[in-house]
Amino acid sequence: MTVMSPADFPGAKYRPPAPFPLEKKPGVPRLLFRLWRNPLTICGERHFDQPIVAGETGIGHITVVSEPSAIRRVLVDRAENYPKDARQMRILKPGLRTGLLTADGEKWRIARRTLAPLFSPRGVELHAQTMLRCSQDLTARLSRRAEGRVVDVNAEMARVTFAILSKSMFSDSTQTDVLEFSAALNRYFNSAGRVDPLDAIGAPAWIPRLGLLWARPAIRFFERLVEKIVAERRRRMAAGDAIAADILTLLLRAQDPESGEKLSDSDVAGSIITFIGAGHETTANTLAWTLFLLAKHPSALAAVQAEIDRADSRELTTWPDKLVVTRAVVEEAMRLYPPAPVISRTAIAADVLGGVKVPKGSTIIVSPYIVHRHKTLWSEPDYFRPERFMPGFRERIPEFAYLPFGAGPRICIGQRFSQLEAIVVLATLLRSLRFTMPKSRLAFPVHRVTLRPVPAINMSVFARRHAGW
Numbered sequence: 328m329t330v331m332s333p334a335d336f337p338g339a340k341y342r343p344p345a346p347f348p349l350e351k352k353p354g355v356p357r358l359l360f361r362l363w364r365n366p367l368t369i370c371g372e373r374h375f376d377q378p379i380v381a382g383e384t385g386i387g388h389i390t391v392v393s394e395p396s397a398i399r400r401v402l403v404d405r406a407e408n409y410p411k412d413a414r415q416m417r418i419l420k421p422g423l424r425t426g427l428l429t430a431d432g433e434k435w436r437i438a439r440r441t442l443a444p445l446f447s448p449r450g451v452e453l454h455a456q457t458m459l460r461c462s463q464d465l466t467a468r469l470s471r472r473a474e475g476r477v478v479d480v481n482a483e484m485a486r487v488t489f490a491i492l493s494k495s496m497f498s499d500s501t502q503t504d505v506l507e508f509s510a511a512l513n514r515y516f517n518s519a520g521r522v523d524p525l526d527a528i529g530a531p532a533w534i535p536r537l538g539l540l541w542a543r544p545a546i547r548f549f550e551r552l553v554e555k556i557v558a559e560r561r562r563r564m565a566a567g568d569a570i571a572a573d574i575l576t577l578l579l580r581a582q583d584p585e586s587g588e589k590l591s592d593s594d595v596a597g598s599i600i601t602f603i604g605a606g607h608e609t610t611a612n613t614l615a616w617t618l619f620l621l622a623k624h625p626s627a628l629a630a631v632q633a634e635i636d637r638a639d640s641r642e643l644t645t646w647p648d649k650l651v652v653t654r655a656v657v658e659e660a661m662r663l664y665p666p667a668p669v670i671s672r673t674a675i676a677a678d679v680l681g682g683v684k685v686p687k688g689s690t691i692i693v694s695p696y697i698v699h700r701h702k703t704l705w706s707e708p709d710y711f712r713p714e715r716f717m718p719g720f721r722e723r724i725p726e727f728a729y730l731p732f733g734a735g736p737r738i739c740i741g742q743r744f745s746q747l748e749a750i751v752v753l754a755t756l757l758r759s760l761r762f763t764m765p766k767s768r769l770a771f772p773v774h775r776v777t778l779r780p781v782p783a784i785n786m787s788v789f790a791r792r793h794a795g796w
Contacts, residue, residue, distance in 0.1 A: 340712070341710065342711070343623070344770065345771070346771070348370050348371050350371070355385030359527055359528070366669065370697060378397070378703060379392055379682075380393075381689070386528055387529065388688065388689040389689065389692060390690070392691060393701045395704070398693050398730070400680060402736075403734065406735055411431055411672060412671035414527070414671065415671045435737075438590070438598070441589075446742075454495040455644050457491060457495050458491050458751040460494075461494065465483065469756075470759060470760065474790065475787045477787050478785070478786060479784070480618055480619070480783070480786050481612075481779075481784055484610075484611040484614040484618075485509050487611075489509070489607055492602065492603065492607050495573065495574055496602065498575075507548075511549065512603075514542060515545035516608065517775060518539075519542035519545075521538045523538050523539075549603065550596070550600075553599045557592055557596055560575055561592070578590060606744070606745065608776075609666035610749055612778060613657065613661055614749055615780055616664040617660040617753060618756075618762050619770055619786075621656065621757075622762055622763055623711070631753075633652075634650055643751060646747070647747055650754060652713070654750060655714065655715070657749050659713040663699065666778060667733065667777060668772075668777075670730070672690075672693070673690055674686070675687065695731060695733075698730060704728045759791055762788055770782060
């Protein structure tokens with residue numbers, strides 16, 4: 328297997344844009360404003376220097392955990408003492424219902440057991456050709472445009488991941504315009520995805536939240552869409568029609584391997600909305616950030632292009648293992664810009680984490696964004712260095728220091744699907760197209776449930792004059 332070092336990615340080091348850490352703790356009004364605008368901007372220098380940062384704040388006792396063994400204790404060893412944070416649930420549940428992301432306790436365990444077979448290695452491999460065809464369609468469409476035309480990369484990545492989701496999950500039965508879908512998704516994340524000051528201070532749930540009021544049209548759009556799809560599929564199954572063995576069909580037929588219990592229509596709808604809202608959005612963002620970083624680092628781009636030019640499309644399902652440079656670049660993009668930048672929990676009993684006493688009721692923050700940039704865990708953590716994830720180097724990464732999909736029992740069930748999808752889309756695009764942008768043009772990470780680039784990443788697209796697959 329290829330082993331590469333920093334010398335294999337020559338050229339100037341690149342430090343991607345990110346908010347500068349605060350030098351001192353903000354007061355409550357400033358804290359609430361920054362939480363609403365972009366929670367990443369409340370991070371202080373000590374969060375990236377110290378393994379555990381704990382103490383009282385204007386919104387309660389907070390414990391920020393970045394030490395790997397303490398992270399393991401929260402997410403794995405004593406996970407029962409650290410259920411999902413109520414604040415986080417107030418933000419997520421109105422839009423994502425009771426899917427895997429928001430379910431808890433026995434309901435979550437049943438759903439996880441029931442859905443696990445859909446995302447087994449074999450289950451994911453069934454969708455590899457769909458990923459390739461959708462990526463080829465996007466490549467062909469972009470190739471037909473004028474040379475050098477500027478495109479909104481965020482929108483294009485959202486479009487291709489929506490196409491993959493639609494064909495894999497519903498066999499095209501959504502009958503939904505991608506622009507309408509994207510508009511609803513943007514409205515949801517940019518409104519309900521904000522941390523409302525009322526949620527931050529623990530105000531009663533009956534007090535209206537402006538973000539949720541603004542998001543209601545988007546929430547209703549997704550609910551009507553999913554209910555229509557599920558009802559139509561139920562009708563066709565009852566009528567004995569020929570039904571595609573897509574994810575929706577498998578969801579409706581799935582049974583808990585222990586109890587034999589099937590998912591209710593509400594559970595199916597919650598799962599679908601979660602896949603749409605979380606899976607589609609996070610992969611699209613990862614792809615946009617990856618293209619942005621490659622445009623800023625020509626030598627890394629050249630290494631990826633050289634590798635994918637040799638790739639064999641008959642071996643799609645092995646690409647995450649064989650395209651080691653491409654995978655390293657995607658993983659480094661997820662280190663710098665993790666799809667889900669914050670994992671929050673609540674301590675239901677007092678505990679000790681990394682030698683620090685944690686009182687009952689403390690909000691526990693495990694932030695992949697902070698952990699991935701922590702000075703005690705990474706060399707030059709603020710720089711784009713994909714060689715970290717090359718064979719011979721990735722083995723040195725401490726366990727629980729890299730958390731793009733979370734960790735423990737609640738690790739993202741769609742991790743394998745997302746990894747294959749990102750690499751197939753990226754490799755297909757870069758085999759035939761070249762994406763460029765001025766050095767002065769930047770995008771900054773903004774936390775809206777996921778980590779979104781703002782402003783949108785606009786890039787010029789040129790043909791590479793390379794024969795496609």
